Amino acid sequence: MSMENGKETDSSPSDDRPPCQDARADASIPNFVEPERVILKQGDLPKWLRSQAYKDLIGFITTLNESIKGRSLHENFHVSEPVLKISAVLGMLDTWIDEIPPVEQPQRFGNKAFRDWLSKLNECAEDILSPILNDKYTGAVSELKSYFCDGFGNITRIDYGTGHEAAFCAFMCCLYKLRIFTERDNLALVFKVFHEYLELTRKLHKVYRMEPAGSQGVWGLDDFHFLPFIWGSSQLVDHPSILPCHLVEQETAIRYSNDYMFFGCIRYINETKTGPFAEHSNTLWNISSVPYWSKVNTGLMKMYKAEVLSKFPIVQHFRFGTLMSCKQA
Secondary structure, three states: OOOEEOEEOOOOOOOOOOOOOOOHHHHHOOOOOOOEOOOOOHHHHHHHHHHHHHHHHHHHHHHHHHOOOOOOOOOOOOHHHHHHHHHHHHHHHHHHHOOOOOOOOOOOOOOOOOHHHHHHHHHHHHHHHHOOOHHHHHHHHHHHHHHHHHHEOOOOOOOOHHHHHHHHHHHHHHHHOOOOOOOOHHHHHHHHHHHHHHHHHHHHHHHHHOEEEEEEEEEOOOOOOHHHHHHHHHHHOOOOOOHHHHHHHHHHHHHHHOOOOOHHHHHHHHHHOOOOOOHHHHHHHHHOOOOOHHHHHHHHHHHHHOOOOOHHHHHHOOEEEEOOOOOOO
């Protein structure tokens, strides 16, 4: 049995089942390892799609998606001590950006100061993350560090994309599997942890002029993120007055950007891109013709599996350990 939304459910294999959260509690403590790449060529992609890591990640995203359905960012929700610790870490990383300003350089994009920022994170990651873990699982920091640091961009290319976003999601999923986070944290994981992570990465992108990794241009949702559109559309399911057609209205995006993650994304796009919305964000323009948010949400989840988690250029960078296992599910 596994747990979903606080209830016991059948843990028979399914693409959308939540990660097996209680496996670590009953089994002997594993020998945590330094996660490594396994998907090295196009032919390795089926190995990823059949892996336990893939199923756990999809299950985690789906569980949070269901938990926040119809909920506003400003509703009251449980905030646990681990959530507060992660929030404090993200706040500290935000101050590092101010302490490590961009350097003068000839090229417009990819400011090299980002390498100093990410190098500092890599050096301090174990000390930052260890206090979040209980004594039983302190060894897991070696695996958590990998997903956490990968969640902010590439130190060589100075870019960021949906693969880095997926790494941070894997970091949260690992903490869920270790029972550091529980079902009571579901809302806080999206509305506080991920939302603060989203704001932090946007600041990184703007300050260090980071390149979008694997951007599809007008055929993508935006240059950097995907998950806030999935979870943001879930928030709006069955909303009595806001419809998908309203996403193209700048006034609506401004009005609801602090309450609904989807409109926060639209506002950010409107602030960073110029020209007609239908030209710079054609996919979102097409989504505005969908009648119901539930259909938008379902469609975006399918799109995420197909256009992010099934694309070799993105998932080739994913790392596998004991928490996110490459073994067949």
